Amino acid sequence: MEWFVAPEYWLSRQVFQRALAVVYLMAFLGAALQFRALIGERGMLPVPRFLGRVRFRDAPSVFHLRYSDRFFAAWAWTGCAVSVALIAGLDSQLPLWGGMLLWLAPWALYLSIVNVGQTWYSFGWESLLLEVGFLAVFLGNDEVAPPVVVLFLLRWVLFRVEFGAGLIKMRGDPCWRKLTCLDYHHETQPMPGPLSWFFHHLPKPFHRVEVAANHVTQLAVPVLLFTPQPIATAAASLMVLTQLWLVLSGNFAWLNWITIVVALSAIEFPTTPPRVAGPPLWYVIVVLAVSAGLLALSYRPARNLLSRRQVMNRSFDPLHLVNTYGAFGSISRVRYEVVVEGTADDVPRADSKWREYEFKGKPGDPRYWPRQFAPYHLRLDWLMWFAALSPAYAGSWFSGLVERLLENDRETLRLLRRSPFPADAPPRYVRARLFQYRYTTWRELRETGACWHRTYVRDYVPPMRLETEEERRIRD
Template identity: 85%
Template sequence: MDWFVAPEYWLSRLVFQRALAAVYLVAFLAAALQFRALIGERGMLPVPRFVARVRFAQAPSVFHLRYSDRFFAAWSWAGCAVSAALIAGLDSRVPLWAGMLLWLLPWAMYLSIVNVGQTWYSFGWESLLLEAGFLAVFLGNDAVAPPVVVLFLLRWLLFRVEFGAGLIKIRGDACWRKLTCLDHHHETQPMPGPLSWFFHRLPKPLHRVEVAANHVTQLIVPVLLFTPQPIATAAASVMIVTQLWLVLSGNFSWLNWITIVLALSAVGFPAAPPATAAAPAWYEAVVLAVGAGLLALSYRPVRNLLSRRQVMNRSFDPLRLVNTYGAFGSVSRTRYEVVIEGTADEVPREDSDWREYEFKGKPGDPRRWPRQFAPYHLRLDWLMWFAALSPAYAAAWFGGLVERLLENDRDTLRLLRRSPFPADAPPRYVRARLFRYRFTTWRELKESGACWERTYVREYMPPTRLAAPAAHRR
């Protein structure tokens, strides 16, 4: 069937696949390096406890069958190896069916991780990676030209990502309609980047332009993805430029990067397609069946998209095949941070020697400039931002974090930038205090060298110690 394939998108497919494999690699790497303290056997939210109360049908995962930290580590590092093989183009050096199975591997492996990741894996970009990764399975390799159905589904996914984010903003916080949200967002976003201070200090009229341009990119431009070339390429290019702007302004894990990857699949590169054989009948049948199934599953995401009660980042099936997306439906006007401190004193007093724990990405020391971590995802740092918004967001894990700091747990300390206590001398007490943070002005920055100014607000958690001495976890 001539209509089934679009040979002119062969380079778009190649770029998309290699870039998507790179995102997979980052995701598996983050899982391998952070899981022990978060969801490991002795983690804050252990996988064994989760799978004991949640059925396989609700959260399909290989870890329902077996879990150990060693097995999870091997699983994650194997995911890194598969991703690296895909980056190197192994899928193009094997038969079509083998290439599809190769792409199915990282999807199934990462699904197993996300479905037991609980709060630590509750972000929209997890489902976005899985949905894009599932579509990549059916995109084919050098043996056939790219199928039109899958190219359309990739644009349909990109449309829902952008249009959903645009609608949630218009329906949500009034500052998006008043064009004033960026007066606050660069300062109050979950994890600022090295340029966020400068973005925040841009003139307010330019912030209005930024918001207006965002509305155009998310509410008008996505429709143009379904128009003929070169309009579709122009629309995708606008989205790519917008996402790169967001990459410069903050740390949003791989959300911006995978959106760019999706947009690349819609770009028509001016390159002559290589000769390919006709698509096998079994391949056409599989692609058409999967396409019909995914369109049917789109019913609930579309209904959510059109609803006045639209929700962000929701999966409607346990395999996360078709999801709904959105970001920053509301914007905080004030930045709060939870500062965790410990002391070795026998009796905790206000004038005790309280020493502050430093996180890798979360603001702490006012003089420490934010760093760039995205697309790598610092899961604990992100959840600490939610903890500052409300203790309810951290109820399931914050106590576990404090307990592990009191034990100088090695795996937990690896998630931090620095612990103020020696490995063999954990603190006797740990406390948490809530501070208000704001970016300094140009004058303050010049005088003090500090990019943040912080003010004490209240006690977040009183001084706490272990009920009884406990052996170190590591």
């Protein structure tokens, strides 16, 4: 069975598996702490309402059988517990089949969450975590050496992530071809990080070098993943360095981190592998059968890469086994932000005192410096960025957000950094306004201490209030 395994990658497997378990933990932790306000029974997009119009085969999930907030919480916290067990290496203490089942657990747990998450879980890194997590099931534990075919499939995933992102850029916004996209990106990206202001103010010639280096890393280097060592290790290492640069420049949830994790599986660490028995026949059959199926499913993602109408971040099957990826095919030149405010006045007037809600990650108060949250994913903050791009992105959930702010809903307020209203005195009216944001200059930063400058653009949502009992009776 020497053709089936690659013993020299045993440490690569260990590093990959522990790091992947950490990403799983971040995903489950975010689900456990945020779901009630987003998709809970009283959430902005309730799971029960979604399940009423979606078939199981289109969105496989345990919640088709039963849903309650308590059950969802138990499900998500179970995912956290399994992730911690995997971080601790429990899978290596089990028989081979037991380790595989343990790795199957977080994949199945998270699949059930993603498939009912609706808009809140529509990001490419959800599918990426599921695809990589499914491959981890068949990577084995300390009883066997890593299977060559699974290591190959992990490189195939990494290739599609990087090469797909490179192609979508070259086919998309002309600024990528002109090497000017980073003149805008650090300022207009979904959620800036603590260093993004400084990245934006780097000299423009340096930005040109960044874009050119990005094209090399995403369009040329991925091909080298399929070359012999040490070239493949050098290619994967370069991808890791590029992703760490992106980690420093913004908050992209676990997109960069999961890409780093996959790249680690392609790095051959200089160490002596332990002696292990050959893989059992049943394991060889299962791995080869699953790998053949995944290669067959790769047809559509591969065709998408070659298509002039390439799409990004799409799943081609409800199990998210093989997907297509890509990011920032177009770059915004101007940053807009939706600012949400409330007032305690019985009737909103021109001179009413409107108080602003502060979000944890999205820009609001010009003096509030961005924090580092990735790999943790602030889902409401991300969707607020899309809402600022177009009201169409917020049509399904924004009115629900306003309604819950009018109620001082505790779970919704937990998603925010600060509410301007005490728990026992909710606002009478809530409104939203659109502002244009830009980074301050070095001089403005010294004089004002603000990293942002904002300008009012227009009203986004007019003042809204809750219906009275009498109004509700008349409507009914």
